[in-house]
Amino acid sequence: MLTWIGLFVGGTVVGTFVLTIWVFWMMLRGVYWGISSLAGVPRQGRGSRATLRCPQYRCGALNLTEARYCRRCGATLKPVARAQWARI
């Protein structure tokens, strides 16, 4: 009987401990990303957000992320939504 109580209490303590560490870790991560975004530190180098490289072989032209087609070869940069197909 005492063993079961001990197991229960032990499990609860370990569970709470793990949960606390997890919450703490998530908070640390959130603070880290918050500071990073506030400081303007890009995750993948400078300018990678503003441009999109053409996926076509031998083209590789840089286009705006808003662009749907490559300005050099005209290849589709983003998968066209179904609603847009229906309109055509």
Ligand SMILES: [Zn+2]
């Ligand atoms: Zn292209």
